[in-house]
Amino acid sequence: MAVAPKALGAADKVIVANRAGMTAKYGAAGVASIQAALSRLIAVDAARGLTTIVLNIDDQTQMSAFGVAPIINAADQSGVKRTVDAIDAKITPDYFLLLDGPDVVPHITMSSIPGLTDSDQNIPGDLPFASAAPFGNNASAYLAVTRVVGRLPMTKGSSDAAAFAKIIDLATQQTPRPLTAYSSFFAMSAESWKISTQLNLSALFGTHDPLSVSPADGHNGIDPSLRLLTHLINCHGATNDTRYYGQSGTNFPVAMQSNLVAPHLNLGTVAAAECCYGAEIFDPALSGAGGDPMSMVYLAGGAAAFVGSTSMSYGPPNSNAQADLMVQYFIDALLKGASTGRAMLQARQRFINTQKMSDPVNLKTLAQFVLFGDPSIVPVAVTPGQAPAGAVAAADAPAASAKDLFNALSTGDDASSARKSRRMALKSEGSAVASAATFLGRQVRTTDAVKARVEAVAKQRGFSGSVELFNVDGGATFRRVAKSAGRQPRIAVTTQLEVHVDGISGSKHTLVRVLVAHILGDGIVSLDESVSR
Numbered sequence: 410m411a412v413a414p415k416a417l418g419a420a421d422k423v424i425v426a427n428r429a430g431m432t433a434k435y436g437a438a439g440v441a442s443i444q445a446a447l448s449r450l451i452a453v454d455a456a457r458g459l460t461t462i463v464l465n466i467d468d469q470t471q472m473s474a475f476g477v478a479p480i481i482n483a484a485d486q487s488g489v490k491r492t493v494d495a496i497d498a499k500i501t502p503d504y505f506l507l508l509d510g511p512d513v514v515p516h517i518t519m520s521s522i523p524g525l526t527d528s529d530q531n532i533p534g535d536l537p538f539a540s541a542a543p544f545g546n547n548a549s550a551y552l553a554v555t556r557v558v559g560r561l562p563m564t565k566g567s568s569d570a571a572a573f574a575k576i577i578d579l580a581t582q583q584t585p586r587p588l589t590a591y592s593s594f595f596a597m598s599a600e601s602w603k604i605s606t607q608l609n610l611s612a613l614f615g616t617h618d619p620l621s622v623s624p625a626d627g628h629n630g631i632d633p634s635l636r637l638l639t640h641l642i643n644c645h646g647a648t649n650d651t652r653y654y655g656q657s658g659t660n661f662p663v664a665m666q667s668n669l670v671a672p673h674l675n676l677g678t679v680a681a682a683e684c685c686y687g688a689e690i691f692d693p694a695l696s697g698a699g700g701d702p703m704s705m706v707y708l709a710g711g712a713a714a715f716v717g718s719t720s721m722s723y724g725p726p727n728s729n730a731q732a733d734l735m736v737q738y739f740i741d742a743l744l745k746g747a748s749t750g751r752a753m754l755q756a757r758q759r760f761i762n763t764q765k766m767s768d769p770v771n772l773k774t775l776a777q778f779v780l781f782g783d784p785s786i787v788p789v790a791v792t793p794g795q796a797p798a799g800a801v802a803a804a805d806a807p808a809a810s811a812k813d814l815f816n817a818l819s820t821g822d823d824a825s826s827a828r829k830s831r832r833m834a835l836k837s838e839g840s841a842v843a844s845a846a847t848f849l850g851r852q853v854r855t856t857d858a859v860k861a862r863v864e865a866v867a868k869q870r871g872f873s874g875s876v877e878l879f880n881v882d883g884g885a886t887f888r889r890v891a892k893s894a895g896r897q898p899r900i901a902v903t904t905q906l907e908v909h910v911d912g913i914s915g916s917k918h919t920l921v922r923v924l925v926a927h928i929l930g931d932g933i934v935s936l937d938e939s940v941s942r
Contacts, residue, residue: 421825422454422461422504422785423496429467430483430513434563439570446577447508450783453581458825459504459785466492466514475499486515490537490544497541503557503832504750504785505538509573510562510690516719519548519776522769523849524877524902527921527941529720532776535560539754540839548776552766552884553843554757555836557750559714559784564705566692576708580783582676583713585790586638591679591744594639597621597631597664600657602942604727606643609737612729613641613744623655623664631665635673638788641736643724645918645942646684649691651700653684659912668700674710679743679788681716681736683724685942688717688779704781714749714782722777723770723923723939731774732942735760739780746791750784754835758842767847767881767900768925770939843884850882853899862933863901863926870938872924876903901926 424447431440447463454461464471466480466489475495480488493505507514516533532548539558540551561580563573594614598606600622607617621631623644644664645654651667682688688704700706707715716739724732738759742752757775764771855878864876881898883891891898905922921941927934 419460420462420500420502421459422506423502424461424463424506424508425493425514426463426465426508427467427480427483427513428465431509434513435568435570442570442574446574450577450581464496483513484515486517487544489515490517493538494541497556503828505556505558506783507560510565512565518546520546522773524879525769525773525923526904527721532773533719534776535779536776548772549848552761552846553839554754555839557754557784559750559780559782561783562690562781564693564701565690566694579711583786585787586677588789591639591789593637594641595634595637596641597623598643599623599645599655602643602726605724605729605733608729609733612737613740624657624660624662627662627664628669632673635670636675638675638678640678640680642682642684644684646686648686648689649695651696651698651703659909661911661918667703667706671706671710674707676711677788678707678712679714680707680712681739683722683732683736683942685721688781689719708781713786713788714780716778716780718777719779720777722942724942725939731770731939735774735778744789746789748785748787749780749782753780758839761846762842765847765927767849769849769902770923770925844886845884847881847883847887850880853878853880859928859931859933860901867903867924870924872903872905874903874905876901896930899928901928
């Protein structure tokens, strides 16, 4: 699909595609059907007031307009990052939509976080595309998050162009609905994290009922609730696995399985999963359980958005932090009328602004969560004067036709001038938040009294590994404040791997516990403990 040069300055949404990569995956006929679906999406966007263009990163003519070389290798992460940066610098679209999975348009691989010892050697994700920072593998370089980015993926190893075209067509069918459509929720929690999930639901909806808990809840009992449009899932996940698991002691029953979820989903669903590897895009042939990844089943079932983690994620059992807050902030923004992409941007900025990014678990959380879905979709229609859904006990939008709801979205993302104004404000906000944020500095090799106290506490809590000590660094604003205070903040980190054998099936589940101590001078300011999801 060619793009006329005069259109480059007028694009509201850029679809970042790789025609050569898709041809290798689907064949020429398959690409033609995908392009036909993209044409339908562009037409629907035009009716919504959005100018959308497709830019093929492998097309020399198109890429020359941005001063970059075409991408020859689909795995060229640095090249694709530079290309997205060049597009943003020239035309500054309101939305970036990455087309297809990481085998066609790659995730950026970020290095494992110092001090955090788990099974992930790296952290794939789309966070770097949402930042203007130059390409690199250090997640802390991307704390200035300023762009709206989403991805419409297809399963690795699949050559089913018709299935991918259907996912694109489902994006064209999304329409804003009144808040009442999203104020009833499906929630599933591992029994071990019931309190954490209840707190999250109460923060969003003012209630935590109903809540499904595993064990003993699961299919078929939960299936009718899957038809509801807001889903929050706080379970265990595993790599190359189509299932999410509950937990009670050493019992890890299957709570949800992708092929059993599929028949019950409705168009417009928004789902946020805290689970480890909850948004990993893998080849179904690698899964012993069979079926497609959970995120792909949601998209094929008409979900407007799926947010989850590409790798091992974390959270506390009896409070809210890390994965809990990332999904909470995302859903909260959606319920207040944001597009899915803006909700993800605001969730990232809010997370950076409210959490200590020098904590390696927080940094990994920021790096690993991704948005699957067209970022320009606005699921919730919030009419002028309507109370926001901070807890959804607020007044709802009155019954209205789909056209009325669309026209009422003056606070949403349909009005171009309002949208442009918000993007400018969010870009400024992202830069300011990054300037005040902290991140890990140099490792401290010496032992002192405060480290010894952390080691003693860690031992009492069942941690047997070594405690690593780091200085805390940060952006310009943080460094200025820290210098005036005259004391060096530090953190101490220790990690514990635990292998649990399921008391019923005999299967093995590896959990990771992390203890982080925040230190100022000779005092321990706080101790945070989290466990892998």
